[in-house]
Amino acid sequence: MSSVFTEISGGINAPAGFLSGSIYCGIKATNPDRPDIALIVSSKPSVAAGTFTTNRVKAAPVRVSAAHMRSTEVRVIVANAGNANACTGVEGIENAKRMARAAAQALGLKDRQVLVCSTGRIGVQLPIAKMEPSIAQLAGTVHAHGSSAAAEAIMTSDTVKKEVAVEATLSTGTVRIGGIAKGAGMIDPNMATMLCFITTDAKIEKAELQKALSVSVEHSFNRITVDGDMSTNDTVLMLANGSAGNELLRVGTADFEIFQRALDHVTLTLAKMIVEDGEGVTKFVEVHVNGASSFSDARRAAEAIAKSCLVKCAWFGGDPNWGRIMDAIGYSGTKMREELVDIYYDGILAVKGGLASSTPMDKLKQAVAADRFRVTVNLNLGSAEYNVFTTDLSTDYVTLNMGE
Amino acid sequence: MSSVFTEISGGINAPAGFLSGSIYCGIKATNPDRPDIALIVSSKPSVAAGTFTTNRVKAAPVRVSAAHMRSTEVRVIVANAGNANACTGVEGIENAKRMARAAAQALGLKDRQVLVCSTGRIGVQLPIAKMEPSIAQLAGTVHAHGSSAAAEAIMTSDTVKKEVAVEATLSTGTVRIGGIAKGAGMIDPNMATMLCFITTDAKIEKAELQKALSVSVEHSFNRITVDGDMSTNDTVLMLANGSAGNELLRVGTADFEIFQRALDHVTLTLAKMIVEDGEGVTKFVEVHVNGASSFSDARRAAEAIAKSCLVKCAWFGGDPNWGRIMDAIGYSGTKMREELVDIYYDGILAVKGGLASSTPMDKLKQAVAADRFRVTVNLNLGSAEYNVFTTDLSTDYVTLNMGE
Numbered sequence: 155m156s157s158v159f160t161e162i163s164g165g166i167n168a169p170a171g172f173l174s175g176s177i178y179c180g181i182k183a184t185n186p187d188r189p190d191i192a193l194i195v196s197s198k199p200s201v202a203a204g205t206f207t208t209n210r211v212k213a214a215p216v217r218v219s220a221a222h223m224r225s226t227e228v229r230v231i232v233a234n235a236g237n238a239n240a241c242t243g244v245e246g247i248e249n250a251k252r253m254a255r256a257a258a259q260a261l262g263l264k265d266r267q268v269l270v271c272s273t274g275r276i277g278v279q280l281p282i283a284k285m286e287p288s289i290a291q292l293a294g295t296v297h298a299h300g301s302s303a304a305a306e307a308i309m310t311s312d313t314v315k316k317e318v319a320v321e322a323t324l325s326t327g328t329v330r331i332g333g334i335a336k337g338a339g340m341i342d343p344n345m346a347t348m349l350c351f352i353t354t355d356a357k358i359e360k361a362e363l364q365k366a367l368s369v370s371v372e373h374s375f376n377r378i379t380v381d382g383d384m385s386t387n388d389t390v391l392m393l394a395n396g397s398a399g400n401e402l403l404r405v406g407t408a409d410f411e412i413f414q415r416a417l418d419h420v421t422l423t424l425a426k427m428i429v430e431d432g433e434g435v436t437k438f439v440e441v442h443v444n445g446a447s448s449f450s451d452a453r454r455a456a457e458a459i460a461k462s463c464l465v466k467c468a469w470f471g472g473d474p475n476w477g478r479i480m481d482a483i484g485y486s487g488t489k490m491r492e493e494l495v496d497i498y499y500d501g502i503l504a505v506k507g508g509l510a511s512s513t514p515m516d517k518l519k520q521a522v523a524a525d526r527f528r529v530t531v532n533l534n535l536g537s538a539e540y541n542v543f544t545t546d547l548s549t550d551y552v553t554l555n556m557g558e
Numbered sequence: 559m560s561s562v563f564t565e566i567s568g569g570i571n572a573p574a575g576f577l578s579g580s581i582y583c584g585i586k587a588t589n590p591d592r593p594d595i596a597l598i599v600s601s602k603p604s605v606a607a608g609t610f611t612t613n614r615v616k617a618a619p620v621r622v623s624a625a626h627m628r629s630t631e632v633r634v635i636v637a638n639a640g641n642a643n644a645c646t647g648v649e650g651i652e653n654a655k656r657m658a659r660a661a662a663q664a665l666g667l668k669d670r671q672v673l674v675c676s677t678g679r680i681g682v683q684l685p686i687a688k689m690e691p692s693i694a695q696l697a698g699t700v701h702a703h704g705s706s707a708a709a710e711a712i713m714t715s716d717t718v719k720k721e722v723a724v725e726a727t728l729s730t731g732t733v734r735i736g737g738i739a740k741g742a743g744m745i746d747p748n749m750a751t752m753l754c755f756i757t758t759d760a761k762i763e764k765a766e767l768q769k770a771l772s773v774s775v776e777h778s779f780n781r782i783t784v785d786g787d788m789s790t791n792d793t794v795l796m797l798a799n800g801s802a803g804n805e806l807l808r809v810g811t812a813d814f815e816i817f818q819r820a821l822d823h824v825t826l827t828l829a830k831m832i833v834e835d836g837e838g839v840t841k842f843v844e845v846h847v848n849g850a851s852s853f854s855d856a857r858r859a860a861e862a863i864a865k866s867c868l869v870k871c872a873w874f875g876g877d878p879n880w881g882r883i884m885d886a887i888g889y890s891g892t893k894m895r896e897e898l899v900d901i902y903y904d905g906i907l908a909v910k911g912g913l914a915s916s917t918p919m920d921k922l923k924q925a926v927a928a929d930r931f932r933v934t935v936n937l938n939l940g941s942a943e944y945n946v947f948t949t950d951l952s953t954d955y956v957t958l959n960m961g962e
Contacts, residue, residue, distance in 0.1 A: 241896065243911075276882070276884065276885065277914050386885050463867070467959035477680025480615050481615060484613035484790060505645075508647060551956075552952060552955075554871075556875025
């Protein structure tokens, strides 16, 4: 089944009918060489799907995009980095609408055909007067090879651009899905301080697109954590413009299943890139809990381990400190019996029945010395499981976040 | 009412009829100059009260003490540092019982008259054979000025000894309450990796003592957090031996109220000492949330702020980053309306109605530059409130926890 899709180049421009680009307008004052506004334009009206932060403090662009998404003729995503337009009140909402309007006017569209996103510092008004002419200029220069430029423009403390694309062969034609994302800080399950924009040329209705996206997000962006802080701006947006000419995708068909797997690959690839490029990250760790009594118990245990400051500091130091993992499971609220718990580092037994295994500490240290490893916890109570992708907690994380 | 008690010297030996001391037996191999076993002995049978970790992974001594506490003739607390005797299975339980037995035999008591505690590394068996003769030797050398020695013996990564004592004048006599504690890492509400031993010569029945202690712990140790990791060993124990000769304390009387206030002072003083001496701590911060719809909403918001890695890193850097505080309130699950939230640093308005106040950033920075400050959040929804004592998150915290 893994051969139902293949990775291709082109990012968000790989699907037919999408152009993109970026421009510098001066929001990121400290870094004038980097673009700070990205634009993605579909040549045809698209249906849109999205998932947004569950934080009760929602940034202005989140509110505006959630409203504009109801349109079935979406054409544009415009996004800026350097300023989150969060905690900015009525003026912030107005500025988010002006961002949309600037793109709409330049492209001869209605405001509600434009979705908007922002990421960066909270509590500062957007320099909207500077942004409007830049957005208008950018609208005239988007092109078919602008994916990397757009991916670069949404970076904040990210150190690498994040893009991926796949091509999948359906029974009625070939479709493509491309995505870009940014992450770095404030990364936590149930959406991170992250933006992700996905394009596809598949023909699919709005409800089906939302269904597919929600499933993919649940298994990717909702399972990553860097620092446990969920942002006010988290947004995943997906546009489907139907340019591929396939027959309309229907839930329950083999083609839909192929599309779902291809989309899963795009979101999981980008989610893992976000974790790997998290602030100060030196280790990429998958925490996998199985044998839990229930799905929510498995999740509670996995998230407690993945977010524990003490566990993450130990990993940073290459210390396979399983006592801290046992401790985190214990306070997670999951049903557990200490004497049944087994813990593995990359398949090497560290804890058997709640007690230190006979594995020599040096062997466990070897596993934790790697840049990437997997921690598996078997609660031996039931059959539910959950996994989270997380990181260590380094001195660099603290240094990166101790000031402006 | 603050004059109903006064601080006195003597720690846990300030109340009449308590002796204490400590000895080095070699558990803390890396630090042979520091004692690692403490002993507290009451000359008379005492009633005991206690609160224990709610972590489902409970250390062996927690289980043994919880059982022995049912005795109304408790005489002894024996505690070691350097080894938590947690995740040690049946052998761990047996070793905790042997600790109690060693003290009981040396003092001619029954095993269940001895409470035991351990703190330190998880997952390693106690070197019980070394400990037994040391406990026997220590039992013969406890004395009336051993409080500091006992406080020193229970330190792990603590940098200062923590002890306090008060004297309160009741209508039927003067009573004293003394306490020692240890903290440093794995500190979180609902009990920290902390041990606290409190003595009193007040005459009070077991049920009343437990009631008073539970109230005090709820307002002190359950409101502190350093790193959000709740330990397997957290224990507060209190012995009341009745030596003061007061009339039996009854709930609902003015005398009980005085006793409660004096005990509150002991627990809150020790709790604050634990936060101030937390691993790598450079800032002591009180987070106070008011105007919440409910007590649990106030608590959720306060704890989210107090545990946010991003908020704590900002404080470490002296950055009054209120956007991160808004963000934490937003994901805490508390009922809130962004546009109603006010935030103060030491009484200086930072956020008014969800937006940046007009206070100059320099003035806020001055507040956050201090070693101690208070963050006040008014949700302006109701009248419930909650406070948490917390810290910054420093590079030293990470360094201290990255290896053995």
